Amino acid sequence: MKIDILSLFPEMFEGFLKTSIISRAIQNGVVTVEIHDFREYAVNKHKKVDDYPYGGGQGMVLQCQPVIDCLKAIWTEDSLTILMCPTGQQFKQTTATELSNCSHLILICGHYEGYDERIRDYCDMEISIGDYVLTGGELGSMVISDAVIRLLDGAIAEESHQDDSFSNGLLEFPQYTRPPVYDGKSVPEVLLSGHHENIRRWRLYQSLKKTWERRPDLLENRILNKEEAVLLEKIKNNVDL
Numbered sequence: 001m002k003i004d005i006l007s008l009f010p011e012m013f014e015g016f017l018k019t020s021i022i023s024r025a026i027q028n029g030v031v032t033v034e035i036h037d038f039r040e041y042a043v044n045k046h047k048k049v050d051d052y053p054y055g056g057g058q059g060m061v062l063q064c065q066p067v068i069d070c071l072k073a074i075w076t077e078d079s080l081t082i083l084m085c086p087t088g089q090q091f092k093q094t095t096a097t098e099l100s101n102c103s104h105l106i107l108i109c110g111h112y113e114g115y116d117e118r119i120r121d122y123c124d125m126e127i128s129i130g131d132y133v134l135t136g137g138e139l140g141s142m143v144i145s146d147a148v149i150r151l152l153d154g155a156i157a158e159e160s161h162q163d164d165s166f167s168n169g170l171l172e173f174p175q176y177t178r179p180p181v182y183d184g185k186s187v188p189e190v191l192l193s194g195h196h197e198n199i200r201r202w203r204l205y206q207s208l209k210k211t212w213e214r215r216p217d218l219l220e221n222r223i224l225n226k227e228e229a230v231l232l233e234k235i236k237n238n239v240d241l
Helices: 010-017 020-027 064-074 093-099 117-122 138-149 158-162 196-214 226-236
Strands: 002-007 032-037 079-090 104-108 125-128
Touching (some): 002 010, 010 020, 020 138, 079 138, 125 138
Parallel strands (some): 002 032, 002 104
16 A cells, blocks of 8 residues: 655654554555655745635635645545545544555645635545544544554554454453453453353453443444344343353
């Protein structure tokens, strides 16, 4: 996969691209990530990329010319162009999975008060990472890139993300490691039993319980299988396994 990110602040990505899973994925050829400073495409003398909004109002608006010219320079027929925008569709794990099947992503990071509306005509989708406003789209583009890259073949072992929260529509079950007892707190006995079926059932129960308690909205449209329905009924009635 190739990811191109359009930003006025390429230096923000230096640590992100050189750390942990992202760095290894790049080094191993799983993904190529390139940052483009679209200020370099500005045609005016002072490389200005923003201006006052027509009709008046507060703040400055990103001009369409530098962004669109930069976009045209890297766009191909395989490109999926994404505008980072607080009014876009909310980013979810399902979105990350869909994007991981693309061969080329282009992420446009906004700044200032907003975009010239004509920029939207060159984008395939608009994405928001949450109901809040950031100074720019750079952090959001890192969130999307991270979520997508870790799903690519060769980035991490597939089983490492199969049980992640939201990967199956539920929150992840509790995890433990050594020591088995610390400060009087013990690891659940079932996890030390070596009984794989009991462990699987316990984990499913815990995932359903955590989802029911913290994110019941995730269960509203979920079609439960027979086992999940039985376990959820136990949870609602405060019945342990």
